Amino acid sequence: MAKSLFEKVWDAHAVRELPNGQTQLLIGTHLIHEVTSPQAFGMLRELRLPVRFPHRTFATVDHIVPTNESSEPYSDALADAMIKELRRNCEEYGVTFFDTKTGRQGIVHVVGPEQGITQPGTTIACGDSHTSTHGAFGAIALGIGTSQVRDVLATQTMALNKLKVRRINVDGELNPGVYAKDVILYIIRKLGVNGGTGYAYEYGGEVFDRFSMEERMTVCNMSIEGGARVGYVNPDETTFEYLKGRRYCPRGAEWEAAVERWRSFASDPDCRYDDVVNIRAEEIAPTVTWGINPGQAIFIDQNVPRPDDVSENEREGVIEALEHMQFAGGDPIKGKKIDVAFLGSCTNARLSDLQEVARYIEGRKVAPHVKAIVVPGSQVVSQIAVELGLDRIFKEAGFEWRGAGCSMCLAMNPDKLIGDQLCASSSNRNFKGRQGSPTGRTILMSPVMVAAAAITGEISDAREVFLDPVAA
């Protein structure tokens, strides 16, 4: 019978049915970081259990690392305790740790793919909701809680309910100035922030066929913002080309066998989906959020909604969002003065994101009142960017060039908004308080739109700012 990738990977990893009817699912690859793992190792010690498959467990440190100091101990004693705890746990349990001195540290969802750990046809879990990123390679990749991190450490499995699968086709051609970030913001806006609950999203169609791996990762990354715990793209030549030669990928004859196996996991053309959504690429324009969840988004040339414009069910949420954002219903979003521009996060801090921005900002200057920071997703991204001279372009434009980490996406390190600052951000969440200040305000957008806002000092249409022959 024809099957989707989700069903094939699920069936290949299903161990048995548990007494409560859930499935015990083998998790092939376990990624861990400093914030959600210490309690799990604590529970493991209480149970006197080893890590079941240490060679399938990989760690890095990302959430709490300062991006402007590299010497230890960190000035934040709590952050210092967390990195030391992870180091101790990895040593004691024999887990590979991409520590800060390895040259391979970075955001866990950037490190996994670039090291070749993230592979098609596998199951991946990590104590972080943006684990869906790894689905870009045709894996079932799940964000999990800390008790489940314990479960995976101890048994390499977890208890799960099978998800339904919704196929989302985006066909046609994206207009110039429209990026992968706009595609996923549009999907979330259309299907809702909880529209994906109970589903895995399978992204496909002509736009995804043409997308690079980094673009696919941007979309899969934000699946959870639409309520879908899992998002994936079927593996194809683009996937294999990206993985070839990466450190943790099979080599030689094993490579050929792996590619053949990986290919077989792709959804069968005639498989049945629980739901299908069709989107035309031409519908999508550069998108920005105006509110306090990623579904509260509009095109750059649209106005912020009025409470009267929306259904009674949404009204309370719109009023709360307008109040927090200090916007009036009906305001154009374009022209809102920003204080901070943040280019970073597991959504948009990969090499291609930095390259695309650098191409437009060369020779331009960040507006004097704006604090602009660029935080590469990993040390590898940073190193390649430096080799290409991108750091110089960013610095000359007035950006601060920082070390790798999650940084101001969730502000567990010293990079935070102050007071009610307004931030143009390439990250994934605009929740109240997300960027470190309870009254701070976040507007999500693509990296190029962040750059446009940084340069003009206000929310802007990048197509108008960067008068490029391919744009506007």
Next chain:
Amino acid sequence: MALEPITEIIGRGVPVPGDDIDTDRIIPARYMKCVTFDGLGEYLFYDVRKNEDGTEKQHPLNDPRFKQATILVCGSNFGCGSSREHAPQAIYHAGYRAVIAEGFAEIFFGNATQLGMPCVAVPRALRRRLVERIESEPEMEIAIDVAGLKLRFGGEEHDCEMRPGAQSSLVAGHWDPIADLLEGANAVDAVAERLPYMSSNR
């Protein structure tokens, strides 16, 4: 190994207004710099409850009438956002034992269930009715019948919902699956042997 069955939660309720309450709201990230979950209860809904100068905002969670509540009553898509178990842990450590909401984000729901904290879903009209009743009679007892999926308060009885796997886990005392997962060790090895990538780190 079975744990204590969780068949019923009885207690007073406190309304938490708003839909799409995210996990950053439930526990701001700055309070996650910890290596244990102990003490997280103090920071539950911190920025919702407190001003930046530390004074208390007007919010039901600060209202003395609801101080004895052990059940949160919330809107739709409760617990959306991050996978941080710190969110249900903070709720639990602050003394709450169940959440009634119009709907739950998936990862939050799983994390809460695994702690033995039932999350039951009700339609919007029923949530509104319940909130009205709580506001007029804060000491009213609410009974969540996990086994029968009923909600009883003030002489009323209503249906509520929970995913079957979660319900049976709670009722049978299997809400923490670690013992069941460990029992499957031999079957795990058999599945791992069939998957080439499980034998090495490549």
